[in-house]
Amino acid sequence: MGTKRHMADHVRDAIAELNAEGRVVDLFSGMGSVAESLQETASVVTNDAMSFTAALSRARFTGSDRSTTSAEVIERLLPGYEARLRELESTYAIELKSEAAALNGSRTDLLDYMDKAQHVGNSAAHRRSAKVAAESSGSDHYELASLYFSAGYLSLRQAIELDATRAAIDTDSHLEDRDWMLAAWIAGASVLINAPGHTAQYLRPNSNSAHTRIVRTWSRSIWDEFSSALDTVSQVGSEAWRQRNSVYVGDALDLVSAGELRDIGTVYADPPYTKDQYSRYYHVYETLYRYDFPDSSGVGRNRSDRFTTGFSLKTAVVSSFHDLCRNVSRMRVPLVISYPSSGLLGEAGITVSEIALQYFEKVKTQSYEANHSTMGASTGASKKSATENLYVCLV
Template sequence: MEQLIVARKEAGKVVVRYMGTKRHMADHVRDTISELKPDGRVVDLFSGMGSVAESLRETASVVTNDALSFTAAVSRARFTGPDRSTPSAEVIERLLPSYEARLHELEAVYAVELKTETTALRGSRADLLSYMDKAQHVGNSAARRRKAKLAAESSGSEHYELASLYFSAGYLSLRQAIELDAARAAIDADVHLRDRDWMLAAWIAGTSVLVNAPGHTAQFLRPNSESAHTRIVRTWTRSLWDEFGLALEAVSQVGDEAWRRNNSVYVGDALDLVSAGELRDIGTVYADPPYTKDQYSRYYHMYETLYRYDFPDSTGAGRNRSDRFTTGFSLKTAVVSSFHDLCRNVSRMQVPLVISYPSSGLLGDAGATVPEIALQYFGDVQTRSYDANHSTMGASTGASKKSATENLYVCLV
């Protein structure tokens, strides 16, 4: 499912903080799928950041799929490709000239704004709040939208200004946004294409460490209290380029080269993937569909826009893209038919389907259950239940997590 990345170097792995995480369920899913002895690859239809795919590295090769493009870059960097031989320090050295060239250009363009931001960060809470309120971005300024259009159409270094135009003085400081744009210019100019997914995954992961947000990017934090002011000042004065270097170390490959060679990464609607009839060598399908009415893509629009670097239409203080992905699993009027589509199309593949879904999911609100739908397409459905804590998505009030019963439904042909 959808998730917020927070990357840290820990035992050579990417540590991620999810909303709707399956990290706590990954071992249960792995053990369940192992018992099925899949005769072929395991498809993870809603793979997100890949905690389940990672857990299967000793069990079976995997096919990951997610509706968001930025997560696919992370999956490709971690689950595919030959063993890396290039040290991260060498990547930094390789990118540095292009990075510094674009950085100096943007520093000149935004010299006045950078000075204003520095003054605000050194000033009072009211000073910082005023700076954020007055800052222009594509969501509130026709001039910035015109500038974004010119940048989108540019084939030179002027193309690299998206983060500065969209996310500065909100999700990031202007200084960090400039560094982010300069780093992307360097990555796109690099001729070592085999390292591209690794570099982009680290670029996104490094950004996620610094993002000024409560647990998602539907909105950013404002200095409405002394503690929030302190947090923003501390975060905004950190270097994106430094975090990118750390993230290059953290975005490590999973499994051995033989396992990664047989893995595949898809981007798209899960129901489209299983209905297309294009999947081959499949032994089991695992599905972890959204379970609330929230269209989670709005929580990750910033990462998606950064990765795609496509200068989309953007609205409001949240700078949301206008073409966010939506799914029927998060619509009460469509969740039942979505489950029917899922079960119908996987049953045609003649392989087991394992579904993660909580007892409190939207499907129950629509008056249906997973077993009653699945039994229309599969010969047997087994239910395994586990206690879990679900994120409340960075809610400003109440507990950050709530108890829930997570179910694994094993649907057998």
């Protein structure tokens, strides 16, 4: 949902001009666009509040060169996958039959199937099953996607495949491949998630075009997408570069205030700029990765413990920027911030430069035209033009 891919080259160039020695910290790393752009410039420390993005970062930006091929991984996982798949197919035989009939029927049939489908958010029986699965140490543990997200974000058939694939990954003995496999598992699922570019809500067959899209998407295989993603989730940069990188998971302000970062030359921050708490757009991926059987509520089947940040609160955005600038200035390194003119800070009546100049000797500003996502575009255009600013804060 973010905008860092089109900004990555500008950020890389700004950092390169600083000629600062040490690693670059990307405090809000997301899917790693900036880290990837720095592979020829500097080693990186990535940080994000979401655990699932850290798996992708570890798979791409850390570790030795892989000695295993995708085909070898598939061969290794296939028996475990097929074993759990058969168990789940037996457990959900009646529901799978109902789903097949709905997919072969009319738009009304599919809508009715989705409306009546049970999941942890609306079914006491499913909540009991989730508790049993959470406490199981055997193959019965692997049922989360089926219990939480089937007949909504995924078809039941796809959810079963997702659970069976996770069972095979978790029982694989090649731990050096674990982040790669989990990253491919998440990436494969993302291709088929029945949602408008984020997972705050799933799509319903409220029109003929939506019906066609869901039927087409639900006919595709999670296992096939996982197999393809093993090839696409490739390592970035040289082995020497990756071995100097680090990956953190947590609040960006906590990271810069803890005093634990070492060998740092520059800090880059791309904080949230709207009142939307971004974790609600990624909760499905986070729950899948953590596989922790949380509570679930609402149409979006949301977990209640989603991460929140002061950068997305009008009452806290100013103090959050002060905390960011204060703590980075104490590290005596430059701070590079990307933030749009239309951000929440501007609504509070203050600019990034005004805050940064209280902690840094000089702030240079560069501006670029950009397109920002409208978070799924339930009404109007999916993109809107904005002015993205790059603030280079010098000690």
